Amino acid sequence: MTEHVWSFKSTSGHLAGADLTGYKVEATDGSIGKVDKHSEEVGDAYLVVDTGVWIFGKEVLLPASTVTRVDPEDKKIFVDLTKEQIKDSPEFHREKHLGDAGYREELGTYYGFPPFGGRPL
Template identity: 65%
Template sequence: MTENLWSYDPASGHLAGTDLTGWAVEATDGHIGKVDKHSDEAGDAYLVVDTGAWIFGKEVLIPASAVTVIDLDVQSIHLSLTKEQVKDAPEFQSDKHLADQQYREEIASHYRAGGPFSGGAGAI
């Protein structure tokens, strides 16, 4: 498990500077969308995933620590999250995600509470 929710696990295969935009994103139980935006800034890394028609075009902010594998050969990213966990995530709000610490904590709380970061089953 990565200590910081907003950092990539060293075993994920993340290479700083790699443009992940447009890459396929896979939950533990199937395809969920593609990367719309991302950051690999140390301590503040994330993916913004466009879920497309799957959940009516919702974009979600995924902390980098949810990434288990970055497959450079097929340009796909695998998460430790299920489709349901992604579906239940708060919608990405581009005007808040960088400046609003309360919004970021809401996102973090979602992924920690009963999710893969809570220490329960499925924890990374």
């Protein structure tokens, strides 16, 4: 049910092998931070975004399917989420959650299909 959550959409403009580290990340209602780490592994693609002062210096993990567009010229990534949706996502701790299948399932359900686990947008 959530397997497509961890893949880039073919329409996003993401190019395999591109280094997205340092790209600014834009929600539908404004900037949320910069990419600190990313993966493009098939079925396990994601962005770790450093939110800076926006969420008190915390990082968030965004599944690749949330990316709507990659702009390599301006080094920006656009996601189809609002700041509030990102802020309300399950709390992320890199050391604890990056390899945690249970966390991935929880996050996949939150960002999954139907969109956002069936929660109203």
